[in-house]
Amino acid sequence: MxxxxxxxxxxxxxxxxxxxxxxxxxxxxxxxxxxxxxxxxxxxxxxxxxxxxxxxxxxxxxxxxxxxxxxxxxxxxxxxxxxxxxxxxxxxxxxxxxxxxxxxxxxxxxxxxxxxxxxxxxxxxxxxxxxxxxxxxxxxxxxxxxxxxxxxxxxxxxxxxxxxxxxxxxxxxxxxxxxxxxxxxxxxxxxxxxxxxxxxxxxxxxxxxxxxxxxxxxxxxxxxxxxxxxxxxxxxxxxxLERLDGQIALRTANWAVFQEEYGTASGITWQQIPKAVNRNSWYLVLGRMANGGRDGFCSRVQAAGIPCTPFYPHPLYGNPMYASGDSPCRVMPCPNTEAYIGDAFWIGFRALMGDDATTRAVARAVVAAI
Ligand SMILES: Cc1ncc(COP(=O)(O)O)c(C=O)c1O
Known part of the structure; x- marks a missing residue:
């Protein structure tokens, strides 16, 4: 762990x-x-x-x-x-x-x-x-x-x-x-x-x-x-607030370490971050895993002591309040959203708050869980 x-x-x-x-x-x-x-x-x-x-x-x-x-x-x-x-x-x-x-x-x-x-x-x-x-x-x-x-x-x-x-x-x-x-x-x-x-x-x-x-x-x-x-x-x-800048700098540096250790492993498509985003709070590390492997992957990552959640169980419009029609809403076609529900996950930011060795261990555990 x-x-x-x-x-x-x-x-x-x-x-x-x-x-x-x-x-x-x-x-x-x-x-x-x-x-x-x-x-x-x-x-x-x-x-x-x-x-x-x-x-x-x-x-x-x-x-x-x-x-x-x-x-x-x-x-x-x-x-x-x-x-x-x-x-x-x-x-x-x-x-x-x-x-x-x-x-x-x-x-x-x-x-x-x-x-x-x-x-x-x-x-x-x-x-x-x-x-x-x-x-x-x-x-x-x-x-x-x-x-x-x-x-x-x-x-x-x-x-x-x-x-x-x-x-x-x-x-x-x-x-x-x-x-x-x-x-x-x-x-x-x-x-x-x-x-x-x-x-x-x-x-x-x-x-x-x-x-x-x-x-x-x-x-x-x-x-x-x-x-x-x-x-x-x-x-x-x-x-x-006084501590936030230092914590963001730590998570940003650790994401680079994570990526280095993750290397060329395949199976996960990480969140695409627009170039215009020059600073990220790193609240969540987000990814998508194709081929139906998401749930098992999340369980294995959790077993390694890393907070990992297999995304929301439904789009917002799938919540009973909207799906039942009790609360009116309008739903546009959402093919990407529906796909995310089946294959996306998040890892909590604590995973990027450790030291270099811990971050490398996190990345290795993620690779092993794929
Ligand atoms: C995107 C988003 N909006 C609003 C909220 C609601 O914030 P709070 O939990 O402080 O009511 C949250 C959640 O926690 C959130 O993730």
Whole structure:
């Protein structure tokens, strides 16, 4: 069994910041540490404003609702993602339109997006799957041409870059998750980024019981909610952000080591990462294995102590809520997606967090499991 580093990782920095919060009279979202973290993370990703919340699912809802998306609207999303990408669209009363992903990038296919646009289409929401990024140039060009909003579900891409510009700074707004398995975590948490000040204000008001700056805390301008991130979470995330660059550098270096050790072994087609992606968070190592060997391969990799998952059991539209017709959706032809369901897998980023010898052992175990 290969001993990989554990996750999440914390050290004295988290402890010190948590102690700072615990010694203060405000452990909740009104502690200045929360606003400070929002500013720091927004600046890190290249956006003007950050509105944090309790998780990366409600931040998707805040983003969609804040952008004015609701009943009567359609939002084009990739057919492959975690359920929140689609369920958030459903929860704001709009209809998700599922489109195919490209053959090897694991990301939304721009031609498929173009073909899916209908009279009710209001937005395209890309997911940057696994840490690499969707074809933002093409997707934004389509949105511009057809007058659609471009939104990013950037839950996987803290620190990723497309031509030197960070994920989450391309569309009108973007949503990130800080759930326990993400590359930056406080156990739970999320944030929406935008450079649109009015949108940021709407989302903040909604996440803070419909309050507005300049009024008493008992003036509520809409039926909002309490989605505020606590200061305890912000303390942990502050420390996690400080460590992120080093961890991305480690994973990037280890991916090169992995490839070197993997050598010319055949059987797996690894995720095709566009040249424009000059920095990858390496949230997931993604691959496809032809000839029906995927499940046995994943079991053998797991047996070696490496976290390996045989992909989602169905496309998003295969979830009972959509397949039953209970939640309306529109499904475009998705031949690539259907093929991925049978042959794709992911390896968790812990596999790229060890030292050189560990990374080589991981690569050898992967080769042996093919
Ligand atoms: C692509 C994507 N979007 C949204 C989410 C939801 O984030 P959270 O778990 O913080 O609600 C996740 C998941 O974990 C995700 O992978």
């Amino acid at each position: 290969i001993e990989l580093p554990g996750w999440p990782i914390s050290d004295a920095r988290e402890t010190a910041l948590l102690q700072e919060v615990l010694a203060s009279p405000q452990w909740g979202g009104f502690n200045p540490l929360v606003a400070k973290f929002e500013e720091a993370f927004a600046a890190y990703q290249g956006a003007a404003f950050g509105v944090s919340a309790v998780n990366g699912t409600v931040t998707l809802e805040m983003m969609l609702a804040g952008a004015g998306i609701g009943p009567g609207d359609e939002v084009i999303v990739p057919a492959i993602s975690f359920v929140s990408t689609a369920s958030a669209v459903t929860r704001v009363g709009a209809v998700p339109v599922f489109v195919d992903i490209e053959p090897y990038s694991f990301n939304m296919c721009p031609e498929a997006v173009w073909a899916a646009i209908g009279p009710a289409t209001k937005a395209v929401m890309a997911v940057h799957f696994g840490g690499s990024m969707a074809e933002v140039d093409s997707l934004m060009a389509i949105c511009e041409k057809r007058g659609l909003l471009f939104l990013e579900d950037a839950a996987h891409t803290q620190g990723s870059e497309w031509k030197g510009k960070r994920a989450g700074s391309f569309g009108l707004a973007s949503s990130f998750s800080f759930q326990n398995g993400k590359v930056m975590t406080a156990g739970e948490g999320g944030i929406v980024l935008t450079s649109d000040e009015a949108l940021a204000a709407r989302m903040r008001s909604f996440a803070n019981q419909g309050r507005r700056p300049g009024y008493s805390s008992f003036h509520h301008f809409e039926a909002g909610n309490n989605y505020r991130l606590s200061a305890l979470h912000a303390a942990v995330l502050t420390a996690q």
